Amino acid sequence: xxxxxxxxxxxxxxxxxxxxxxxxxxxxxxxxxxxxxxxxxxxxxxxxxxxxxxxxxxxxxxxxxxxxxxxxxxxxxxxxxxxxxxxxxxxxxxxxxxxxxxxxxxxxxxxxxxxxxxxxxxxxxxxxxxxxxxxxxxxxxxxxxxxxxxxxxxxxxxxxxxxxxxxxxxxxxxxxxxxxxxxxxxxxxxxxxxxxxxxxxxxxxxxxxxxxxxxxxxxxxxxxxxxxxxxxxxxxxxxxxxxxxxxxxxxxxxxxxxxxxxx
Numbered sequence: 001x002x003x004x005x006x007x008x009x010x011x012x013x014x015x016x017x018x019x020x021x022x023x024x025x026x027x028x029x030x031x032x033x034x035x036x037x038x039x040x041x042x043x044x045x046x047x048x049x050x051x052x053x054x055x056x057x058x059x060x061x062x063x064x065x066x067x068x069x070x071x072x073x074x075x076x077x078x079x080x081x082x083x084x085x086x087x088x089x090x091x092x093x094x095x096x097x098x099x100x101x102x103x104x105x106x107x108x109x110x111x112x113x114x115x116x117x118x119x120x121x122x123x124x125x126x127x128x129x130x131x132x133x134x135x136x137x138x139x140x141x142x143x144x145x146x147x148x149x150x151x152x153x154x155x156x157x158x159x160x161x162x163x164x165x166x167x168x169x170x171x172x173x174x175x176x177x178x179x180x181x182x183x184x185x186x187x188x189x190x191x192x193x194x195x196x197x198x199x200x201x202x203x204x205x206x207x208x209x210x211x212x213x214x215x216x217x218x219x220x221x222x223x224x225x226x227x228x229x230x231x232x233x234x235x236x237x238x239x240x241x242x243x244x245x246x247x248x249x250x251x252x253x254x255x256x257x258x259x260x261x262x263x
Contacts, residue, residue, distance in 0.1 A: 006077035008063040009070070011144070011168075024048040025058045036075045041067050109246045115237040116247035124233055128215060129258045131231070135185035135213075137163040139177075141200060142189030144168060145242075146217075149249045150187075153256045160259060169200050177203045182211035188229075190218030191244055201227070217251065219244045 013026050028047035032039050045052045056067060064070040094100040132138055138157055140150055147166045157164040167176070180186065186207050188200070205226050208214060213230040216222050220238055222229070235251045236244035 006073045009074070012062045021048070021050050021054060022058055025050060025055055033074065033078065036071050036078070039071060108240075108243050112236045112240055112243045112246045113250055115240075116235045116250055119234065121233065124231065125254065125258065126263050128231060128233060129255060129261075130263055131185055131213065131215065132157060132162070132255070132259065133160065133263075135162060136181070136183035137165070137185070139180070139184065139186045139207075140164070140166045140189070141169055141186060141203065143191065145245050146189035146191065146248060149245065149252045150189075153252050153259075156256050156259045167203075169197065177206040177212075178210060180207045180210050180212035182213075184210075184212045186212050186214050188214060188216045188222075189248070190216055190220070190222045191242075191248075192218070192220055217248070219247075 013030075017023050017026055025044060025048045028044045029039075031047070032044075041052045041055050045055045048055065059067050059070045062070070064073065092101075092104055138154075140147055140154065142150075147168060150166070154164045154166055165176075177186070184207075186204065188204060201224055204214060204224075208227055214227065215231045215233070216229045217233050217235060219234065219236045219240060221232065221234070233251075236247035
């Protein structure tokens with residue numbers, strides 16, 4: 001059982017629920033998330049007006065070996081989220097003070113953007129953009145936040161007749177990375193070193209072995225045996241975690257507009 005499959009389940013609900021039966025199963029599960037460990041397949045099937053076998057198949061499609069694994073992962077991860085988010089909230093904001101919360105988050109976002117602006121490396125950015133323009137193809141690998149931030153960059157690259165692909169880091173086909181060559185470019189979003197997972201690293205190693213050039217965009221320096229990054233560009237502030245997405249969006253807009261410059 002892998003707790004990280006909890007996120008696979010949530011993302012499946014967001015993007016891949018295929019029909020009304022799956023929607024009814026998902027609704028029955030989410031409606032009972034507060035009593036997850038007491039749930040049975042039969043109870044979900046009854047609430048969803050669907051067969052037990054269909055519920056079991058749905059659970060396996062979302063990345064779990066068994067319903068027991070699914071329940072435990074849901075229970076553990078939901079508790080972890082509540083604890084971590086609660087601790088973070090209580091340490092950053094005054095209790096029940098919405099104005100303080102808004103001001104604190106605004107200042108944090110400003111500080112992150114300023115960190116990116118103050119450390120802006122024009123020479124590195126020009127190398128990065130030239131590499132994008134000269135690549136046979138560009139592949140983005142990261143989480144949904146990062147890929148959404150770089151969606152316009154993807155469109156601008158395609159407008160420049162450069163094939164560009166986005167792979168969500170829990171959902172890609174590793175085989176695709178084995179087919180990359182020396183003139184292909186992979187952009188890896190390492191929001192923080194705590195988020196890098198083994199599947200990402202294996203995919204990057206495959207691309208590296210094929211001679212593809214790797215560029216890393218991250219808040220923390222990313223070093224891993226077996227990987228050689230052609231370029232590392234730091235954005236945001238070190239250890240700022242999710243606040244870094246403010247800066248990543250700014251960086252994406254800078255790169256997107258630089259694609260139209262004669263560099």
